[in-house]
Amino acid sequence: xxxxxxxxxxxxxLVSRDFHPDNSVVRVGNTVFGSNRVVVMAGPCxxxxxxxxxxxxxxxxRIGVPILRGGAYKPRTSPYSFQGLGVEGxxxxxxxxxxxxxxxxxxxxxxxxxxxxxxWADMVQIGARNxxxxxxxxxxxxVGKPVLLKRGFAATIDxxxxxAEYVAAHGNPNIILCERGIRTYETKTRNTLDISAVPxxxxxxxLPVVVDPSHAAGQWQWxxxxxxxxxxxxxxxxxxxxHPNPAEAxxxxxxxxxxxxxxxxxxxxxxxxxxxxxxx
Numbered sequence: 222x223x224x225x226x227x228x229x230x231x232x233x234x235l236v237s238r239d240f241h242p243d244n245s246v247v248r249v250g251n252t253v254f255g256s257n258r259v260v261v262m263a264g265p266c267x268x269x270x271x272x273x274x275x276x277x278x279x280x281x282x283r284i285g286v287p288i289l290r291g292g293a294y295k296p297r298t299s300p301y302s303f304q305g306l307g308v309e310g311x312x313x314x315x316x317x318x319x320x321x322x323x324x325x326x327x328x329x330x331x332x333x334x335x336x337x338x339x340x341w342a343d344m345v346q347i348g349a350r351n352x353x354x355x356x357x358x359x360x361x362x363x364v365g366k367p368v369l370l371k372r373g374f375a376a377t378i379d380x381x382x383x384x385a386e387y388v389a390a391h392g393n394p395n396i397i398l399c400e401r402g403i404r405t406y407e408t409k410t411r412n413t414l415d416i417s418a419v420p421x422x423x424x425x426x427x428l429p430v431v432v433d434p435s436h437a438a439g440q441w442q443w444x445x446x447x448x449x450x451x452x453x454x455x456x457x458x459x460x461x462x463x464h465p466n467p468a469e470a471x472x473x474x475x476x477x478x479x480x481x482x483x484x485x486x487x488x489x490x491x492x493x494x495x496x497x498x499x500x501x
Contacts, residue, residue, distance in 0.1 A: 233382040233426075235389040236396065241427040247367050247395045249344050250324045252287045254397050255429035258500045259490065260458035262288035262326055262431075263483055265465075266473035267295050267303060268310035276465045278317030280480045284487050285501075288344070289314065289323040290460055294334045295472060296350050303471040307334075311341035318343070326369055326460070332360055339364045349373050349401060349436075352384050362391025369460070371399040371433065374412060382426055397429045398422060399460060400451075402437030411439025411476065414447050419454040431458035435476045441467065444478060445486045452493050461486070 231237045246255040254260055264277045268291045281289050293310030295303060306313070314325045326344040329335035330351065338345050344367045351357055352373035361368050368388055372381045385396050400419060402412025414437035422430050434447035448459050464470045464477040478486065487501070494501040 231382075231425075233379070233386040235394070236382055236385045236426050236428055238425060238427050243427060245394070245427045245429065247397050247429055249288060249326070249367050252324060254431070254457050257498075259452055259456070259494050260288065260431070261286045261487065261490065261501070262290050262458065262460040263463045263478075264290040265292075265470065266435075266462050266477065267292045267471055268306050268313055268327075269303075269471050271313050271316070273465060274310075274313040274317050275320065276480075277463070278321035278323055280463070280465075280483070281323050282321040284480075284484045286483075286487070287324060288326055289317060289321075290326050290346075290462075292472070293327050293338070294330045295328075296330045296348060297472075308337055308341075311337055315341050329357070329361070331357065335360055335364065339366050342366070344369055344397075347371060349376075352376055352381065355387055358384060358387035359391045362388045362393045364393065367395040367397065368393060369397050369399055369431070371401050372403070372415075372418070374402070374404045376403070378418060378421060378425070382422070385426070385428060397431055397458070398426070399431050399433055400456075401433035410437060410443065412437045414438075414451075416447075416450055416454050419451065419456050423455060429457040430455075431460055432456045433460045435460075435462040435473070435478075439476050441476055441478050441482065444476065445482070445489065448486060449489055449493055452490055452499075453497065459490075 295305035324343040328346040329338040405413040432451035467474040467477040
């Protein structure tokens with residue numbers, strides 16, 4: 222007599238679609254992720270000056286990007302690279318929010334910066350390097366702000382979802398997952414964008430999924446094609462690096478779009494979104 226089948230639950234129960242069949246929506250101010258709208262977040266990799274941030278805020282408001290990104294704390298591979306302006310950078314972002322009506326997403330790199338980011342920003346970003354910083358994930362779970370959780374550059378989808386489970390299990394269900402490319406043997410691009418992660422994760426999890434084409438590409442010329450592909454694949458949003466003068470950027474200039482390039486991309490994304498029955 223055959224033994225009865227045993228159901229094995231996924232270890233990421235709270236973020237699993239088995240536990241929560243319907244799509245979750247995450248609100249960042251009056252912007253909603255996980256609805257019929259494709260949400261674009263854009264701005265410089267790093268906050269460098271007040272003039273730069275105000276230029277970014279004005280551009281985002283003008284072209285219809287509701288969320289301004291900008292790093293006040295920058296975990297860099299080299300200890301000699303620009304590490305960010307810290308609290309002063311957060312204050313500049315908050316000023317841009319007040320002047321231009323955009324929301325703010327910025328990265329927390331440790332417990333101290335998390336406290337500051339939660340005070341000043343509308344959404345906390347956990348970067349690829351910290352995706353498995355479990356103590357930080359637990360702390361983020363206790364912060365009353367939405368979380369943008371980037372996939373680690375060597376993480377499997379299951380590991381990524383388990384990281385999200387840490388945040389949810391510690392009290393914060395408002396999680397947006399961000400695919401930003403993984404490390405493979407290919408060296409032409411900075412990372413290999415796993416576009417298949419979008420439909421796979423959306424089947425496994427009820428959480429919204431966005432894509433970062435900038436860190437995948439590593440060169441600005443390839444950002445727009447990857448962004449278009451992500452929207453066509455069903456991504457709920459994008460986070461894109463853009464800078465008023467990429468040649469002079471202190472961080473990630475080669476992969477940053479100019480304001481003009483970003484505006485052109487927004488028009489393309491609008492056409493693609495409408496073609497698949499979504500809004501931008």
